[in-house]
Amino acid sequence: MMAAETKIEKKSSSVWSLFSSVKLTIALLIVLAVASIVGTLVPQREEAVGFARNLSPAMLEFFRSLNLFDMYHAFWFRLLIGLLALNLLVCSIDRFPHTWKRFRARPSPDRKKPFEGLPESQTALVQGNLEDAAQRVSRLLGNRYKRLQTKEDKDGRYFSADKGRYAYFGVYVVHLSVLIIIIGALIGSFFGFEGYANILEGDAVSSVALRKGGAPMDLGFTVRCDDFSVEFYKNGAPKEYRSDVTFLVDGKEAEKAKLLVNHPATFRGVTFYQASYGKAPGEKVSLDITRTASKPQVTKMDVKKGEWAPLPGEEGKFQVSEVDSNLMGVMGPAAMISIQPKQGQETRFWIFQDREKLEKRFPGMMTQNPKLNASAFKPYTFSLSNLESKYYTGLQVNRDPGVSVVWLGCFLMVAGFFVAFFTSHRRIWVRLAEEKGALRLSVAGVASKNPVGLERELERLTSDLAHLSGEGEK
């Protein structure tokens, strides 16, 4: 029984010592760095598709099994971060008692060791009687330092004091801040969401698509884009774009907001960011329909997408079945005409607003391909004179309840750095002893870091103390 218990204890203590070692910290930092490098070289998420296509099946399987296409969200990457957090926690717990002891320690005033090998600049002979000098030293040290202690014996007077002992905790604050940031990120990934919505001017949505995929997320309220406007620089680059939106709850207007890039708005814990914009075709389509009988006759018509209308010559009916503000990314505004004659097959073809330009750019294409031939249904020729277009606003829609926790962590990290790197615990000892009818003043000190700074401080303190006692003489 006893043997088994000590074995367990030993085992757990070896796990403890593994996680309390800085070797592990450095190893984890470097492994995380290397893994992150891999993640920047292998295309991630949406961009991975093209890359994955060029991989052999075995490689693809390998990449997929390690989740390398979404590496930063992979289990093993999160595990590494978790191990680092655990390492941090164990290290801090392991070292804290020692730090606490140093924080609490009050060294005795009459220590001799700090005075060994004292430089010339930290000692002086001063006039006056011991009692007065001791009082002045006490007062000055009490003003500049904390936890002043005094002691006296037949050889003289002894003082000790310190300041800045909170410097020991700086490193714990920094490490705690890392844990807080990780916790903030976890809160965000468990209780938040990242989505997006493209809303046409005048339209409203009450749910958004999620970045990670899956079913759309219901917002519990409605957001309507009342107006969208964009301004351009002379060179055509967008200068500023903004959306005026209204949030509606149960059909009633609850709040209005202006969204600009870098100026999001929050409603009921959900934040809306102006992310992008684009043009989408509206409903209204203007057509010129030419009927060539004995002589060509042009009819101008405004139709709505999806609504059937009779042909001018009554041979049947037609509709605009599809519209695209830039077909295939190069063809410009386009509409698909579907014609249903009284007898026979339905005919479908695309017509283009920029027909003349396209004919120059792609000679022959319009007439050879029946799907692009505007005169495919005799005796008519259709042409697109205008396609109504509307702006849509692209909104990033997020909820992240962990953000304030992350900011708290960031603030603590910077504050902790200042304490850890730029403050130090300085302990000083002062000794006053009678020597040849005068008083020998000696000043010594120890600092947890920045020995040069301490030396400067001790020199100044020595001269201040000597000056003080010297003046007392007159």
Next chain:
Amino acid sequence: MASSNILSYIIFVYFGAFMLYLMMMVMRKEVFGRIATVVAGLGLLAHSLAIVLRWVESYKLDMGHAPFSNLYESLVFFAWTIMFLYLLVEFRTRNKTLGAFATPLAFLAMAYASFSPNISSGIQPLIPALKSNWLIAHVVTCFFGYAAFGLSFGLSVMYLIKRREAVGAGNGFMKLIPQPLVLDDLNYQMVVIGFLLLTLGIITGSVWAHSAWGSYWTWDPKETWSLITWLVYASVLHSRLVRGWRGKKIAVLAMAGFTCVLFTYFGVNYLSGLHSYATF
């Protein structure tokens, strides 16, 4: 534009300062060092004026933004931070030898900005995402951090040279370089300053990204590489403060760290991501 003209002359001023610092070391004559400091100081003054002028010019062109918005402007500012920080260190330490290792970094940054055919020196309008008060805070903290890491790199090189010279038969060429112990300590200070500023740079960037794109961290390549750099310097600090590493190991690690800085700055442009406006 007047500002780009001034900036193209400054390349030669910094090259001159570099040569003077070298001559000081080779001939072991302090007088060259003194002239070098004056030349470098005047260069920095003109450099500062040119940056302010460029800022004013952008308002005249009706764009009105701080000159930190493309690769040309960032390289110019990077060179400025290196020279500023270097002269500060020279003033504090009263040793001029680091000048021979710091001025070439500033000179190279300026020369790259002006001579590379891929870098346009024109003032460009600011895209909406860059219109934020965080721009200045983010760029200033990041580049001062980079500059501190640059000086740390110079000190690491000096350390390795000095150490080799101390072992072999010294020809006196490196006599003016401070003792290895001093170099090591100064190197550590630079890493601390750089690390603090890089941390602030990452935080200000996160706050900004959060207000512009809705997410404080998206693992975009530039963000990730800045984290990699942060991790490398964090391990430098831990190995020194806790494991007690000194000297050569720290020098080599600090050089690896600066390689990461350079990749964060330039290499990432070959990968796609949100920071793409800094590419050209």
